[in-house]
Amino acid sequence: MQGQQPPPQPPEGVHRPSLRAAAAGLFCLAAIAATGLVAGPSAAASTPGSCALPRTAAHHSLGLDTWNTAYPKPERRLDAVMIFLSFPDSRPLTGTGEIAASYFPDTSRFFEQSSYGRFTLRAHPRKGWLRMPRASTAYAIQRDWAPDRRAAYLRDALAVADPVVDFSRYDIVYLVADPDAPGVDSDATKVVNLRTPLRADGAAIHRVVTLFEGNPPDRNVLAHETGHVFDLPDLYHRPVDGKGDWDTYVGDWDVMGSQFALAPEFLGWHKWKLGWLGEGQVRCVRGPEVFSLEPLAARPARGTTPGTRLAVVRTGQHSALAVEARGVVGNDRGACTEGVLVYRVRGEAASGAGPVEVIDAHPLTDACRDRSVYPPLADAPLGVGEAFTVPGGTTRVEVVDRTATGTWTVKITP
Structure with missing residues (x-):
């Protein structure tokens, strides 16, 4: 060059x-x-929906209204x-x-x-x-x-x-x-x-x-x-001075955060971007709603219609809250805890600069100190009967119930 x-x-x-x-x-x-490669040629997403953030010039942007055809x-x-x-x-x-x-x-x-x-x-x-x-x-x-x-x-x-x-x-x-x-x-x-x-x-x-x-x-x-x-970003955090923990953004909850993650399944937002979640599996929440969430990592039974796997609350032009259920199944079979995971998505944040941040529903505790890459986030999901208001906003997430087959009933109030 x-x-x-x-x-x-x-x-x-x-x-x-x-x-x-x-x-x-x-x-x-x-x-x-x-x-x-940063920004590149675009192709329309198959089912972007009103909650799909626009793709930006950020490296590996998690905006998904279009696909970068360079990948x-x-x-x-x-x-x-x-x-x-x-x-x-x-x-x-x-x-x-x-x-x-x-x-x-x-x-x-x-x-x-x-x-x-x-x-x-x-x-x-x-x-x-x-x-x-x-x-x-x-x-x-x-x-x-x-x-x-x-x-x-x-x-x-x-x-x-x-x-x-x-x-x-x-x-x-x-x-x-x-x-x-x-x-x-x-x-x-x-x-x-x-x-x-x-x-x-x-x-x-x-x-x-x-x-x-x-x-x-x-x-x-x-x-x-x-x-x-496939244009997915690094989700780990690189300390500027080379000191500190790398896993403070997402902990064990996606392989793009750590190859050692206990629950390495791709986040629902990543699956949406890659085309693995269709329109019927992504729910855009605009008002108070009660609905069911199927475990993200579970394969649907043959002959059945997949239910909702990802719920999204749009919080800005380039930001959203994502809600999904994580259970000990599939690629997540080694997960430390089960429950409803809430995380922020930032479409303008580049790879390695915090495009995803898991929100800890239990900030005063940790779990799986002997196995987790970041124990403070190992117990981040909400369990049955638990509810919290997302810090810095007014969105409230409540877990109402869980069926014997692992489907979670969730109430979200934006």
Whole structure:
């Protein structure tokens, strides 16, 4: 890239509790292209509704009245190639088949469950290692990666892969580095967005998922990174000074907050954005209403019509309150608590800058200290018979009842 660099974009890596003090860097691909796609082409949403916030120029905006067509929408089968890279300074200790099995089929199952069967992620791991031309240490791989080193890594990786991989067959590219190579830093895993797409085999490559995980990798790490490929933001909080807790925004309640989340199911707002919740499953609340909420992570019984999964109270041009039921089922089977979760959505907030904030209905207590990524929010949902007024506003949420099958009766008074 020549001339002035474009504005920095938030990083799209994962964070690990043992490395929370590490500063999350951004990247520019000096030799190839630079930084992340922000606003892009639009496509009308299928059922936006009056509560759908407008998409803004914020990186991974949670406005969903339109879809940014620079990103693939997971409403059909998408094919992903997984390419394994070794280095001259290290002989791989693990076979590529074993490494691929640590990601798939678990990641595909996660998306199949979360999408209620509407989306299939089909992985195509390429057998065998492709040898990079330089030592792993030569690329200086780290979270705060120098632009020229990152550019060199991508350039070399695509150069060794292009002769043996037909990129035109795939929607997603995963580059997997030998986890035992001395220069590989597991904290560097993230998505690289390209302002100017690379081209290979006639296909435009807009982004690449670079995996530097250990063996075995972090739980659900690939679900998190693939979420970025679908234009979902980081929901964790990056302390400005590198100190403090990363999980204060959403805690355990979405994999985009933490790959270690106890209840990693995508929030209902994310499912709405991705097209997995239809018009009949999203309720726009304008006045006092009593209605039923089905557990967000539960698959509907075959032959039944899905009920409401997400209730929304519009609070401003770019803000809303979202209400959903979370239970110990599906991707949330490890959840610490069950109940009705309330959270704020901000369409103007960029990835990593608080686009979602879970509201703690029990601010004086916590839960699951031995397992939760952020115990103060582990008991955030409301239980039966509980009610509270959302801080800073007048909206009141009350949980009236819960059936034996897990459906919650909720009263919302905006």
